[in-house]
Amino acid sequence: xxxxxxxxxxxxxxxxxxxxxxxxxxxxxxxxxxxxxxxxxxxxxxxxxxxxxxxxxxxxxxxxxxxxxxxxxxxxxxxxxxxxxxxxxxxxxxxxxxxxxxxxxxxxxxxxxxxxxxxxxxxxxxxxxxxxxxxxxxxxxxxxxxxxxxxxxxxxxxxxxxxxxxxxxxxxxxxxxxxxxxxxxxxxxxxxxxxxxxxxxxxxxxxxxxxxxxxxxxxxxxxxxxxxxxxxxxxxxxxxxxxxxxxxxxxxxxxxxxxxxxxxxxxxxxxxxxxxxxxxxxxxxxxxxxxxxxxxxxxxxxxxxxxxxxxxxxxxxxxxxxxxxxxxxxxxxxxxxxxxxxxxxxxxxxxxxxxxxxxxxxxxxxxxxxxxxxxxxxxxxxxxxxxxxxxxxxxxxxxxxxxxxxxxxxxxxxxxxxxxxxxxxxxx
Ligand code: DSN
Numbered sequence: 001x002x003x004x005x006x007x008x009x010x011x012x013x014x015x016x017x018x019x020x021x022x023x024x025x026x027x028x029x030x031x032x033x034x035x036x037x038x039x040x041x042x043x044x045x046x047x048x049x050x051x052x053x054x055x056x057x058x059x060x061x062x063x064x065x066x067x068x069x070x071x072x073x074x075x076x077x078x079x080x081x082x083x084x085x086x087x088x089x090x091x092x093x094x095x096x097x098x099x100x101x102x103x104x105x106x107x108x109x110x111x112x113x114x115x116x117x118x119x120x121x122x123x124x125x126x127x128x129x130x131x132x133x134x135x136x137x138x139x140x141x142x143x144x145x146x147x148x149x150x151x152x153x154x155x156x157x158x159x160x161x162x163x164x165x166x167x168x169x170x171x172x173x174x175x176x177x178x179x180x181x182x183x184x185x186x187x188x189x190x191x192x193x194x195x196x197x198x199x200x201x202x203x204x205x206x207x208x209x210x211x212x213x214x215x216x217x218x219x220x221x222x223x224x225x226x227x228x229x230x231x232x233x234x235x236x237x238x239x240x241x242x243x244x245x246x247x248x249x250x251x252x253x254x255x256x257x258x259x260x261x262x263x264x265x266x267x268x269x270x271x272x273x274x275x276x277x278x279x280x281x282x283x284x285x286x287x288x289x290x291x292x293x294x295x296x297x298x299x300x301x302x303x304x305x306x307x308x309x310x311x312x313x314x315x316x317x318x319x320x321x322x323x324x325x326x327x328x329x330x331x332x333x334x335x336x337x338x339x340x341x342x343x344x345x346x347x348x349x350x351x352x353x354x355x356x357x358x359x360x361x362x363x364x365x366x367x368x369x370x371x372x373x374x375x376x377x378x379x380x381x382x383x384x385x386x387x388x389x390x391x392x393x394x395x396x397x398x399x400x401x402x403x404x405x406x407x408x409x410x411x412x413x414x415x416x417x418x419x420x421x422x423x424x425x426x427x428x
Contacts, residue, residue: 010054033427034419035353036394040328040377041187041215043244044384044427045281046288052281053246061273065263080280087286091221094229094252096259099282100266100274101249104214104238108134109141111234111251113265114258115181115208118145123174123207124183125165126150129362130330132187132212149177153362163321163362164191167201174205185212185228185236188359188375190305190324192225199231210234216326218242218379221289222298225326233258242301242327242379245285246278297382301327304378307388311395320361320373328377332361333402340402342371348406349374353418354398384425393421 011029014022032044057080063070066078066085081099088097101107116122122142125131129152133140136148151170154161165184174182182202184193195211202209211228217237219225228235235252239245251262267274288294302325309319309329318332333340342358349356359375366372378386381394397414404410 034422035355036397036418036422037380038354038356038376038378038394040375040379041238041241042377043241043379045240045244045246045285046428048288049244049246049281049285052284053277055277055280057280058275058277060276062276063267063273065267077276077279080276080283081274084279084283084286087283087290088250088252091286091289092229092235092252093227094235095254096252096256096262098251098259098262098266099248099279100271101236101251102271102275102278103247104132104212104236104249105134105140106266106270107236107238107249107251108132108212110262110265110270111210111236112142112146112181113269114261115210115234116146119147120181121147121149121177121179122181122183123149123151123170123177123179125153125186125189127187128360128364128368129153130186130189132214135183135212149173149179155363161321165189165193167194167197170198171201171204174201174207178205179207181210182207183210183212184232185210185214185216187215188328188330189215190319190321190326190329192325193228195226195228195231208233210236212236214238215241215328218244218289218294219298219302219326222295224295224298224302230254234262239282239285242298243285243289244379244383245289246281248275248278248282250282300387301378301382303388304382304386304391305329307391308376308378308395311392312398315395315399327379328375330359330361331374331376332372333374334372336399336402341366342373343369344406345374345402348401348404348411349398351406351408351411352397352401352414353422354394354401354414381425383428384422386425390421390425397421 061071062074062077066082084099085097124135127137134142136143151173152166153163154166184198209232211232214237216225237250240247253259305324305327309324316336318335320330346356346358356374358371359373360371361373364372401414
């Protein structure tokens with residue numbers, strides 16, 4: 001077994017104290033080291049970020065904010081939270097950052113709490129078209145307590161911007177429903193977001209504008225995707241996807257009044273004590289993201305995504321919106337095999353050591369637990385050091401597993417080839 005992610009001494013230490021739990025960790029470490037991670041929202045955090053989360057910062061309650069805590073003994077927590085906030089502001093070029101949200105969904109819920117009242121209308125992209133459950137799904141708080149209206153993509157195949165945001169339609173939906181908030185930023189959208197156009201639309205209907213850049217945060221920080229600032233009133237993100245930090249959330253703004261409302265919304269509105277070991281790791285991750293290497297990494301993420309999309313197209317898979325500008329792509333499997341579903345593809349690929357998630361394609365006739373598509377992303381592969389030329393091999397491995405229809409023997413051979421490839425590209 002290889003345990004690339006954990007220092008041997010840490011594993012040995014845990015094995016002595018809790019062998020049962022340690023074995024589960026060793027197995028997960030081995031899984032990550034020997035499989036190709038293509039889930040667009042996942043990445044391999046650096047050893048510094050992972051070690052930071054295992055520190056004594058976890059032991060402390062620090063409710064409140066630097067200089068205004070509800071517990072004694074917070075001097076170092078103030079320092080580290082200030083450092084994280086300063087780095088976040090520098091990274092995204094904004095005036096204010098709250099680094100306490102435990103996750104992206106909680107960052108979004110806090111933003112709603114800061115800007116909206118129950119029953120208020122907001123406008124966003126439906127989950128089925130690439131949005132997120134916290135952007136108005138009926139079973140989520142955002143869809144239960146607020147009134148979401150959704151804008152469409154271009155669904156007409158003849159349109160130059162097929163399966164891309166239909167900005168004129170966004171304007172129409174906003175004119176009709178007068179939302180208090182307009183949202184952009186998505187979970188499964190492969191194209192550049194025109195934040196300036198969204199600002200114009202928000203201004204025309206008197207709405208606040210929010211961007212959830214959870215997926216593209218690393219690209220934005222590196223200048224590889226346009227920035228939502230100065231166009232957006234509030235920007236939320238996760239810190240663990242392309243940004244490659246610890247699992248967590250972040251809310252940013254340039255507006256001092258909104259900043260106060262966001263602080264009150266995160267704590268005490270949504271959360272109690274912040275996860276200070278994660279805030280510590282956020283500070284370290286933001287420091288890493290400010291480095292020139294991080295920009296090169298993000299450029300390579302996009303090059304790899306474009307190369308993988310091209311290689312899959314050459315193997316008869318359809319890439320929605322006819323390509324990608326960012327770190328991810330949606331693959332419509334039906335052009336390769338009309339009967340192939342996302343659920344089967346996810347299962348057969350996992351059997352082959354390739355980790356993906358099924359995902360609906362726009363206007364997918366199949367239900368969300370089946371789907372006609374896969375969402376693939378290159379952040380994790382790029383962290384391992386794979387480049388454009390390797391995407392041909394990855395596409396080939398994917399196609400062999402899927403063409404075999406999950407045949408145990410073929411998948412075992414692919415699994416073996418995947419493990420060998422992983423051996424050539426060890427985790428950081
Ligand atoms: N679950 C995340 C994703 O995979 O995109 C979004 O929260």
